[in-house]
Amino acid sequence: QKEVEQNSGPLSVPEGAIASLNCTYSDRGSQSFFWYRQYSGKSPELIMFIYSNGDKEDGRFTAQLNKASQYVSLLIRDSQPSDSATYLCAVKPPGGGNKLTFGTGTQLKVEL
Amino acid sequence: GAVVSQHPSRVICKSGTSVKIECRSLDFQATTMFWYRQFPKQSLMLMATSNEGSKATYEQGVEKDKFLINHASLTLSTLTVTSAHPEDSSFYICSDTLAGSWGYTFGSGTRLTVV
Numbered sequence: 406q407k408e409v410e411q412n413s414g415p416l417s418v419p420e421g422a423i424a425s426l427n428c429t430y431s432d433r434g435s436q437s438f439f440w441y442r443q444y445s446g447k448s449p450e451l452i453m454f455i456y457s458n459g460d461k462e463d464g465r466f467t468a469q470l471n472k473a474s475q476y477v478s479l480l481i482r483d484s485q486p487s488d489s490a491t492y493l494c495a496v497k498p499p500g501g502g503n504k505l506t507f508g509t510g511t512q513l514k515v516e517l
Numbered sequence: 518g519a520v521v522s523q524h525p526s527r528v529i530c531k532s533g534t535s536v537k538i539e540c541r542s543l544d545f546q547a548t549t550m551f552w553y554r555q556f557p558k559q560s561l562m563l564m565a566t567s568n569e570g571s572k573a574t575y576e577q578g579v580e581k582d583k584f585l586i587n588h589a590s591l592t593l594s595t596l597t598v599t600s601a602h603p604e605d606s607s608f609y610i611c612s613d614t615l616a617g618s619w620g621y622t623f624g625s626g627t628r629l630t631v632v
Contacts, residue, residue: 439621448523448610448626449561493560495621502566503549503614505621509560 408432409496411508419516424481426511428494431475437497438470438477439505442490449493453479484515521613523624530601530631538596538627540611550594551621552586555608567594601631 410429418424430438437456441449455461455468455477467480477496481488491510498506520543530536540550549568553561565586567573573586585597598605611624 446628448623450623451621503621504551504563504566506563507560 407508408498408506409494409508411492411494411511413509414512415514416511417514417516418484420484420486422484424484424488424513424515426479426481426492426494426513427476428478428508429476430494430496430506432496432498433472433475434499435496436499438468439495439497440466440468440477440479441493441495441507442488443493443510444490452492481513484513486515486517489513489515521611521622521624523611523627525627526625527628528630530629532602532631533600535597535599536601536629538598538609538611538629540594540596540613540624542592542613548591549614550588551612551614552584552594552596553610553612555610561610564596598629601629603631605629606631 408431439454440452442452443449453463453466453468455470458470458472461468465482469478491512493510494508495505522541522543524539528536551566552564554564555561563576564579564584565573565575567586567588569588569591575581583599585599588594606629608626608628610626612621614621
């Protein structure tokens with residue numbers, strides 16, 4: 406079982422719709438969770454982090470964490486073509502210092 | 518988070534030569550720098566963790582004699598790919614973090630092509 410799993414996609418949504426990206430993790434003791442956006446040929450950029458159960462909203466983005474079910478999701482409201490990218494889920498496992506474990510990413514395509 | 522400057526952004530080198538990649542933390546003194554490698558359509562794979570003034574910690578399967586990491590100052594960490602081969606062609610990215618902070622900032626990445 407991979408430590409951090411994501412559906413590779415591509416996930417296609419029409420412009421203006423809500424995109425829902427999901428991520429599951431294997432280590433129940435993980436404490437911190439991150440969503441990064443990576444455009445093709447570029448390095449990842451941090452969108453949000455979350456460490457408490459529930460929802461965290463920042464503009465059009467909402468991160469949702471459910472530690473009991475070991476999943477974290479990212480919702481993107483009013484999706485725009487510029488949101489088309491690969492979204493990487495990253496987890497900081499317990500006892501790993503500051504190292505992050507990344508999922509393989511979900512490719513999102515927002516279509517006009 | 519800190520700003521991380523990475524260069525070169527792109528390098529093409531001949532097989533058998535060595536390439537040095539630099540990452541500099543501009544806003545903070547990065548005590549820890551992470552080095553990742555990313556092959557096309559794959560995720561980031563951590564190669565090693567470097568700390569100022571000490572030997573880098575390499576992940577399992579990463580050849581420490583091939584990927585030399587130096588972190589001689591608080592602000593600068595370098596990765597040297599020695600005797601590069603075409604299979605080393607990849608996207609190399611550094612990341613720093615302040616110990617205990619929430620921020621992980623990536624450099625802009627280096628696209629290495631070995632011909």
